[in-house]
Amino acid sequence: MxxxxxxxxxxxxxxxxxxxxxxxxxxxxxxxxxxxxxxxxxxxxxxxxxxxxxxxxxxxxxxxxxxxxxxxxxxxxxxxxxxxxxxxxxxxxxxxxxxxxxxxxxxxxxxxxxxxxxxxxxxxxxxxxxxxxxxxxxxxxxxxxxxxxxxxxxxxxxxxxxxxxxxxxxxxxxxxxxxTPDTSLSRIGVAIQWIRENFAKPLRVEALAELAALSVSTFHRHFKAVTALSPLQYQKHVRLLHARMMLIAGAGNATSVAFEVGYESPNQFSREYARFFGKPPTRDAKTMLQRLR
Structure with a gap:
């Protein structure tokens, strides 16, 4: 070997x-x-x-x-x-x-x-x-x-x-x-795909559970078991990852990017971004750009 x-x-x-x-x-x-x-x-x-x-x-x-x-x-x-x-x-x-x-x-x-x-x-x-x-x-x-x-x-x-x-x-x-169609994983996969394509939109767990053809409680337990995240946490992480890429690409400032990825409050966006990446949005993007040079 x-x-x-x-x-x-x-x-x-x-x-x-x-x-x-x-x-x-x-x-x-x-x-x-x-x-x-x-x-x-x-x-x-x-x-x-x-x-x-x-x-x-x-x-x-x-x-x-x-x-x-x-x-x-x-x-x-x-x-x-x-x-x-x-x-x-x-x-x-x-x-x-x-x-x-x-x-x-x-x-x-x-x-x-x-x-x-x-x-x-x-x-x-x-x-x-x-x-x-x-x-x-x-x-x-x-x-x-x-x-x-x-x-x-x-x-x-x-x-x-x-x-x-x-x-x-x-x-x-x-x-x-x-x-394999209609497995528990494939049902969660349908919900995951919806979140990835619609991450900036409001998320209703009840609607996702219906999409996955599961009860709300079963859907929530299964989603977290598969992804290690709740549906809302999954959406938040996808939003923050997209926001980081937009900031690095120069697609807007922290406020405009916050609204673009679905946040209603720029302050909440900055808090959650700093908690996830360890730095506020503008400072984190600046650090990333310096490393890329």
Missing amino acids: EQQLHELRALASRAENRRTETGIPRVAMVQGEIPDHQLAAVYDPMINLILTGSKTMTVGERTLRYDPATYFVMSVDLPAVGAVHPSDTDEPYLAVSLTLEPTVVANFLAALPKSAGGTLYSPGFSIATVTPDLLDAWVRMLRLMDRPDEIAALAPAYEREILFRVLQGPLGWMLRDIA
């Missing part, structure tokens, strides 16, 4: 200090110190394999740490705050990821025997130890960076193998829930 990790690290070391596309559909890599505003984001469903260094992900009050030769699966869109750290020997953080496309996962699962999904209140992100078979599939996938003419023919097969190896492991039920 160490030999596979060594080759993967060599292949992924071409990455930059940001999400770096590989030329392979849905496969990306990253290394080094990543700007804070890129680590605080709404993360798409993915499989992420840590190669060197470590990463922590915090959603709500839940924080997980990912070390080398571990991978995490995120099965729903989650507003999270991440932090990456070099290894004990000062090697930069290095990781590769596969974005989970529900249609691809569903087509893959359709050819397999049916199996049980997750428990009723299953978290939307979790961690597992990598296996030699999973590493082997990743090695062959990343080798395609040097064989671009083979990507169209072989990448889909390697993607299916990565999915299959994850499916065999302790987080396999998360893949099934992503692609």
Whole structure:
């Protein structure tokens, strides 16, 4: 397994200090110190394999740490705050990821025997130890960076193998829930998608529960179990993340951005922003811009 990790690290070391596309559909890599505003984001469903260094992900009050030769699966869109750290020997953080496309996962699962999904209140992100078979599939996938003419023919097969190896492991039920209609996760996913597309609008939990075809109490419990956040907290985090990106992009001042993302009170926006990011909006944006120069 160490030999596979060594080759993967060599292949992924071409990455930059940001999400770096590989030329392979849905496969990306990253290394080094990543700007804070890129680590605080709404993360798409993915499989992420840590190669060197470590990463922590915090959603709500839940924080997980990912070390080398571990991978995490995120099965729903989650507003999270991440932090990456070099290894004990000062090697930069290095990781590769596969974005989970529900249609691809569903087509893959359709050819397999049916199996049980997750428990009723299953978290939307979790961690597992990598296996030699999973590493082997990743090695062959990343080798395609040097064989671009083979990507169209072989990448889909390697993607299916990565999915299959994850499916065999302790987080396999998360893949099934992503692609299976009318599971508890898929119902929460409908509500999450609504919030992401309408985050600036007022949110009524009763309407979201109806959208998810669940009672209000069941919806609220399940939503928090999956996302580690209440629906209103989820909306607030999405609003604040969008606001930060707008401020960094120069799309307005703190007051105009507050109204743009749905706040009625700029003072409340500033308080919640400072609580979430550690600094008031204008000062935080200035700090981020200085780091980007």
